[in-house]
Amino acid sequence: MVEKVENSKEDNNQNQVDINHVEVEKNTQTRKDFIKLSVISLVGFITVLLGWPVIEYLIKPFYRSKKIPYIKTSDFNTIKIGIPTKLGFNIIHKSGFLKQTKYEDVWVIKHSKNRATVFSPICPHLGCRYNWDPLKNEFMCPCHGSIFSINGKVLGGPAPRPLDTLPHKIENGKLYVKWERFVVGIPEKELET
Numbered sequence: 001m002v003e004k005v006e007n008s009k010e011d012n013n014q015n016q017v018d019i020n021h022v023e024v025e026k027n028t029q030t031r032k033d034f035i036k037l038s039v040i041s042l043v044g045f046i047t048v049l050l051g052w053p054v055i056e057y058l059i060k061p062f063y064r065s066k067k068i069p070y071i072k073t074s075d076f077n078t079i080k081i082g083i084p085t086k087l088g089f090n091i092i093h094k095s096g097f098l099k100q101t102k103y104e105d106v107w108v109i110k111h112s113k114n115r116a117t118v119f120s121p122i123c124p125h126l127g128c129r130y131n132w133d134p135l136k137n138e139f140m141c142p143c144h145g146s147i148f149s150i151n152g153k154v155l156g157g158p159a160p161r162p163l164d165t166l167p168h169k170i171e172n173g174k175l176y177v178k179w180e181r182f183v184v185g186i187p188e189k190e191l192e193t
């Protein structure tokens, strides 16, 4: 009888040791998981931090363009289809507390009553204003002789890229344009900062 009681005590002790062992293992595992998670978070954070300039470079034009408002130009219905037409409008430029109204224009080629191409009037070579030559059916830049087709394609001269198109929309017969400026002198169409 005494021996049985002794055995039962030993079993209890062994069980307690097992339970303690499991607890210790559990704690060790939790600590390992925590360290693993911390390392992963840290690596992720550093990756985002180092890659941020690239991410910013890629998404900035999109957000900048989104922030630029549409400006109402003139009555789209009065523009003749297929003939490049210069449309002017006033833009309010804000710089700190200063507001300045500036006159700008764009070239519009109307394709149908609800479709058009809008070109920035600024030559992508070095920023002069080009003109439409109705006799030659070409856009010509007076500064260094770049020539563009009615579709904006470079036909001659030093221009490094086609004419820059501008975002626009046609609503209730009115044409709205986003006045954007692009870096000149480079082959890519890149928004000015």
Ligand code: FES
Pocket: 123, 124, 125, 126, 127, 128, 141, 142, 143, 144, 145, 146, 157, 158, 159
């Ligand atoms: S600025 Fe137009 S060709 Fe140079």
